[in-house]
Amino acid sequence: MTPPPRILYCHCAYAQVVPKEVKEAVLKKLCESGVAFDAVADLCEMSARRDPSLKRLAEAGAVKIAACYPRAVKWLFHAAQADLPVDATEVLNMRVQNADDVCAALFNPELKPNLPTGKSTEPTAAEWPKGEVAA
Numbered sequence: 001m002t003p004p005p006r007i008l009y010c011h012c013a014y015a016q017v018v019p020k021e022v023k024e025a026v027l028k029k030l031c032e033s034g035v036a037f038d039a040v041a042d043l044c045e046m047s048a049r050r051d052p053s054l055k056r057l058a059e060a061g062a063v064k065i066a067a068c069y070p071r072a073v074k075w076l077f078h079a080a081q082a083d084l085p086v087d088a089t090e091v092l093n094m095r096v097q098n099a100d101d102v103c104a105a106l107f108n109p110e111l112k113p114n115l116p117t118g119k120s121t122e123p124t125a126a127e128w129p130k131g132e133v134a135a
Contacts, residue, residue: 002062003061003062004109005062005063005090005109006036006037006038006061006064007035007036007037007063007065007106008038008063008066008067009026009027009030009037009065009066009067010040010041010043010065010067010068011023011027011039011040012042012044012094013045014041014042015042015044017068018094022094022099023094025099025103026099026102026106027039029099029103030066030106033107035106037106040053043073047079047080050079050081051080054076054082055082057082058082058083058085061085061088062085062088062089062111063084063089064089064090064106064111065089065090065092066102066106067093067094068094068095069091069093070091070114073091074089074116086113086115086117087113088111089113090111090112090113090114091115
C-alpha cells in the first residue's frame with residue numbers, strides 16, 4: 001500500500017495574494033483534522049532564498065500543496081532548483097478555490113496531479129504576487 005500524499009500548506013504571509021478568510025479556514029480545518037501536514041509561512045520567500053527545505057519537499061514523494069496557481073508553484077520550486085515531480089504533485093489554488101473545495105481535495109486520498117507539463121515557464125503577470133512581477 002502506498003503512503004498517502006504529504007500535505008504542504010503555504011500561508012502566503014508576505015505577498016498576501018490569497019484571501020485571508022480562505023487560508024485561515026484551510027489552516028483551521030487542517031489543524032482540526034489530525035492529519036499530518038507541513039506549513040510554511042511563504043513559498044515565494046522560500047524560493048527567493050533557495051531554501052533547501054524546498055528540495056527536501058520536492059524529493060519526498062507524492063505531495064498535495066495548498067497555495068496558489070499550479071504554474072506559479074511549479075516555477076517557485078524550479079527557481080529554487082527543487083523541481084516537483086509532475087506525476088506526483090497536486091496543487092490546490094487558494095486564490096480561486098474556496099476553503100471547502102481545497103480541504104476536500106487535501107483530505108481525499110486520491111492524488112490528482114495537475115502541474116503543467118513541459119518546461120518550467122515563468123508565470124504570467126496575473127499569477128505573480130503584486131509587487132513581485134519579474135523584470
